Amino acid sequence: MINSSRYTNLPFILTRTMSTTSKVPLSALPLPPRTHILPLNLTPDPRTPSPAAFRQYQKDTPSYQRRARLLSPEAHFSYVAPCPIEFPYRAKPEEGEEATDQQAFIERWLAEREALHEKPAEGGTSRRLKKYYPAEGKRDQPLVLIGLSETGLRDYLPRLHVGDAFETLGTPTLSDAFGDEPERPAASVEDIAIRQELIDILSGHASLMDVEDPETPWAPWSLRYSGHQFGTWAGQLGDGRAISVLATPHPDDPELVYELQLKGAGRTPFSRSADGLAVVRSSIREFLCGEAMHALGIPTTRSLSLISLPATSVERERVESACVMTRIAPSFLRLGSFEALNPPANMYFFGGGQQEGNMEALRKLGEWVGKRVLRLDGIDNGEAWGKKLVLDVARRNAKMVAGWQAYGFMHGVINTDNVSVLGLTIDYGPYAFMDVFDKYHICNHTDDGGRYAYHAQPSMIMYALRSLLTSLAPLISAEAEKDGRAVVAGWAEGIPKEKIDEWRQKGVDLVKEDMEILVQQTCADEYSRIMHKRLGLRRIDDDDESKLARPLLELMSDHKLDFHSTFRRLAYFKPSMNYDSNKASLEDYISGLLTLTPEVDRLDRERATTELTSWLQTYAQRIESERAEWEDSSMDEEREKAMRSANPRFVLRQWVLEEVIKAVERDMDSGKRILRKVLQMACNPFDAWGAEDTQDVTALDKETLEERRFCGMGDTTMLGFQCSCSS
Structure with missing residues (x-):
């Protein structure tokens, strides 16, 4: 058991002192009612229309689920x-094995590696899903738990029993x-069995x-979607x-269902x-950033676990090991x-990558x-929902991107397939947090x-x-013609293409202006609130925007100041520094701000001091105007x-x-x-890591000094570091 009293500078450590009487293993977590299970309410690939049919494919022709193909419209x-x-x-025959029928051999080879063999579950007595494993010896490899999110468990899966998983991760350091x-x-x-x-x-x-439960049959799934990538269909x-x-x-809201996705x-x-x-590499980046974004208050998908498969090689820019x-x-x-179901008019992907809507x-x-x-x-x-849906998704995404801008987060690939209907930051690839403001x-x-x-x-x-x-516009227009009632099953059957095209244009005209005004206003309001x-x-x-926020960003840009460190340092500014009696304090304060650039030697110190002094005077007056509050x-x-x-104080920078x-x-x-400690810092970014207020570093222990280093700008060659989509 981790004795958290030893580590007074670690703000959040989940210990085994928590009661586990109400906790259950992963396979025993309750399923939602049928009405809340996506695969039981939407349409599967017609070749595998049910978990039972899919199970048969797993046994007989497992290659089917591994082949790239266009799904039916x-x-x-x-x-x-x-x-x-x-x-x-x-896939190659083992010694003494013949493969005269190549297709049959491939199916047999894959089937041996499919999870088809049931094993009993561990612990608990509630209704559980069955666990299936590959054939013995056919997919044996090391599986190393390298990360588990305390905050993800706390917020989304408070009933999940993880056994001794946290103990195996070791002390954060x-x-x-x-x-x-x-x-x-x-x-x-x-505990060992539950962790395994x-x-x-x-x-x-x-x-x-x-596959046998008549009410909630269960099998894993992957979503079909389309999209515009870099503006191209x-x-x-x-x-x-x-x-x-x-x-x-x-457990606190049965209507709120959470998906676990590998x-x-x-x-x-x-x-x-x-x-x-x-x-x-890429898995660590997403694992840490999902929780870091949540800690900053920015809507995001969340992280649960990281498991390394060190014996499985993956070819990227170099050969790396796999991780889930x-x-x-x-x-x-x-x-x-939505785009997959009503593609843009007259747009066809070369190579046949899109079926009809x-x-x-x-x-x-x-x-x-x-x-x-x-x-x-x-x-x-039965109320019309098309316009409501578009505006709600718009509002959510406007708030999300305002959070990005206010905290200097850059997503890197905002393709339409990387934008969530819930307005969550999703698919962390070549992301970055701003260093020197640009x-x-x-x-x-x-x-x-x-x-x-x-x-x-x-x-x-x-x-x-x-x-x-554009995708929902025909439906929105059809609902408008029904005096605000929702369309029903078969609503577009027999409708000629010309009418659908007319609906598309009318639907866009009905909503576009409202949507754009909503996005602009919501984004501006949320950005203003955070700033x-x-x-x-x-x-x-x-x-405030024209006199304070925008001029501050321009100062950061002109003098190459670090975005986050500058904001953090502003917390220690006092309006009284502008008084004649405190001139020395103001000079010291500005000198401190001017250290927040990697280009100290090229800094025009006189101009920067003059411009910062002027801005701080305006800032001081604005602060003083609120004294009554x-x-x-x-x-x-x-x-x-x-x-x-x-x-x-801590930012998940590229060098980190x-x-x-x-x-x-x-x-x-x-x-x-180290990963566990950085996760804790990312989940508690506002804490005074590294004894922030201590000036005498000679009194700090090695761990605290490392915390302080991890809160800095790091190697200047990593500032503005760019990643690829495979990151």
């Missing part, structure tokens, strides 16, 4: 089971300050299924390496020519899920999203034209939302406290990510302890 998803093995498959790991009591047989079940399932080694895309393996209601769990029908795998990440969200549906499938998906995902009012009463910064080195540069992100979200509107928090202001004045005697202290809770990745790749045992 009415399909929303395909059943597919995890199978994270190297691709192209290295950035250094060897703690020395050897403390000796722990031996784990119970039950967790690893088996979340690595994709085992599958959860139940790309046809069918889909979950090429993501598989949803479980959905469970939150990323990097092997090929699906949407993998095209790819391997369906992920690597340690588990992420959680109420839904992983995207705007591209299906208006009935569009209606079915929209009703499901409106009722079960967005939980819109009125759908059960509104034109491009974090994705494959984005030659700067389409997804920092300053362009709100426009790109608007582009994605217009694509959603006022970052500046420690309680009141919103009309000219604070307790006068404690305004400086309370303002500092409020600003420290809005401006992160690279250092963590290298540590894990170099030595998994020590690396996972």
